[in-house]
Amino acid sequence: MQSPPVLEQEFLPLRAKLLEIAAALDRFDRSEGNDAHEPRLLKIHTALDVLLHAGGDRAEQVQLIFSRSYEDDWREKFEMTNA
Amino acid sequence: MYYIDPHIHMVSRTTDDYETLAKMGCVAVSEPAFWAGYDRGSVDGFRDYFEQLTAFEPKRAAAYGIQHYTWLCINAKEAENVALSREVIAMIPEFLDRPGVLGIGEIGLNKNTKNEATVFLEHLDLAMKTDEQILIHTPHLEDKYQGTRMILDMLCDDSRISRDRVLVDHVEEHTVRHVLDEGFWAGMTLYPVSKCTPARAANIVEMYGPERLLVNSAGDWGPSKPTAVPDFILELRRRGHSESLIRRVVYENPQTFFGQSRGFVFQPPDVAEHADV
Numbered sequence: 001m002q003s004p005p006v007l008e009q010e011f012l013p014l015r016a017k018l019l020e021i022a023a024a025l026d027r028f029d030r031s032e033g034n035d036a037h038e039p040r041l042l043k044i045h046t047a048l049d050v051l052l053h054a055g056g057d058r059a060e061q062v063q064l065i066f067s068r069s070y071e072d073d074w075r076e077k078f079e080m081t082n083a
Numbered sequence: 084m085y086y087i088d089p090h091i092h093m094v095s096r097t098t099d100d101y102e103t104l105a106k107m108g109c110v111a112v113s114e115p116a117f118w119a120g121y122d123r124g125s126v127d128g129f130r131d132y133f134e135q136l137t138a139f140e141p142k143r144a145a146a147y148g149i150q151h152y153t154w155l156c157i158n159a160k161e162a163e164n165v166a167l168s169r170e171v172i173a174m175i176p177e178f179l180d181r182p183g184v185l186g187i188g189e190i191g192l193n194k195n196t197k198n199e200a201t202v203f204l205e206h207l208d209l210a211m212k213t214d215e216q217i218l219i220h221t222p223h224l225e226d227k228y229q230g231t232r233m234i235l236d237m238l239c240d241d242s243r244i245s246r247d248r249v250l251v252d253h254v255e256e257h258t259v260r261h262v263l264d265e266g267f268w269a270g271m272t273l274y275p276v277s278k279c280t281p282a283r284a285a286n287i288v289e290m291y292g293p294e295r296l297l298v299n300s301a302g303d304w305g306p307s308k309p310t311a312v313p314d315f316i317l318e319l320r321r322r323g324h325s326e327s328l329i330r331r332v333v334y335e336n337p338q339t340f341f342g343q344s345r346g347f348v349f350q351p352p353d354v355a356e357h358a359d360v
Contacts, residue, residue: 004323059283063257067228068195074233078197080204 090299115189154188188218273311
C-alpha cells in the first residue's frame with residue numbers, strides 16, 4: 001500500500017487542532033481575573049514557541065516543558081539504596 | 084486482524100465491551116492489578132480483588148472467546164501506605180501459581196515519593212525471588228519523566244533483573260527512548276488527555292521501529308476507549324504501513340513478551356484471520 005503524502009493527511013486535522021488551541025486561548029483572554037503571568041500559561045506559551053522550530057523532536061520538547069525535573073541524587077535525598 | 088491488548092482493566096468494564104472487543108479481533112487481554120478509584124481498607128480487600136482477577140474475570144472473558152491473563156500487586160497510588168503494602172506483598176504468593184497469572188504488576192510510582200519507591204523495591208525483590216515478569220506503571224502527566232527515570236534507576240541497580248522480561252508501560256515521547264535504550268520493553272497507552280493517541284503512538288513506532296514496543300488501551304473505570312488498539316491498527320494502515328508491521332506490534336510482540344511467563348498458556352485462534360478483520 002502506497003504511503004499517502006503526510007500533508008494531505010494531516011492538514012485538516014492540524015488546522016482543527018490549531019483552532020482548538022486558538023479558541024481556548026481566546027476564552028482565557030475573555031475570562032475575568034486572568035493572570036497573563038500564571039506559570040501554567042507561561043508554559044503553554046513556551047510550548048507554542050517550540051512548535052515553530054523544526055528539529056523532529058517537538059513532541060518530546062513539549063513533554064519536557066510540562067514535566068517535573070529529574071534529579072539523579074534522588075536516592076541520596078530519600079536516604080535509600082536498593083536492598 | 085487478531086490482536087492482544089496487553090494492558091486493560093476489564094473488571095471495570097461491562098460485557099458489552101467484551102462483545103465489542105471480540106468482534107474487533109481481540110483474542111486475549113492482559114489485566115494488571117490497579118487502583119480501583121478509591122483506597123482499599125485492608126489486605127482482605129486485595130485478596131478479594133485477586134480472587135476476582137484470577138478466578139472470575141477469566142470466565143467472563145472466555146464467554147466471548149477472549150483469553151484473560153492477569154498481574155498482581157498493590158498499585159503505586161496505594162503504595163503510599165507502606166504497612167498495608169507489605170501485607171499485600173506477603174499475600175501475593177498465594178495467587179502466583181493460579182492459571183493465567185503472568186507476574187507482578189502494575190507496580191510503579193505515582194507522585195514519586197519515598198514510600199512509593201520503597202514499596203516498588205519490595206515488589207522487585209518479590210518478583211526476583213519468585214522468578215516473575217514485571218509490568219510497570221509510569222506516572223501521569225508532569226510526574227512521568229521524573230518517575231520513569233527513577234524507576235529505571237531502581238531497575239538498573241538490580242543485577243538480578245532480566246530486562247527483556249520487564250515492561251515499562253505508559254511511555255510517551257520523552258520517556259520511550261530511555262526505556263528502550265536500557266533494554267526494557269515499552270508500552271504505549273492510548274488513553275484520552277493524560278496519555279498517548281493512536282497518531283502519536285504510530286509516530287513512535289515510525290521513529291523507533293517495532294522491536295520491544297507494545298500498544299494498549301488501559302481501558303478502566305474512567306473515560307477511556309477499550310477499542311483503542313483497533314484505532315492504532317487503522318492509523319498505521321491509513322499511513323500505508325504493512326500488515327506484517329502492524330501484526331508484529333499488536334499480536335506477535337505481546338506473545339513474545341508474555342511467552343516468558345510460565346502462566347502464559349495461549350491458544351491461537353484456529354481460524355486464519357482475514358485480511359480485512
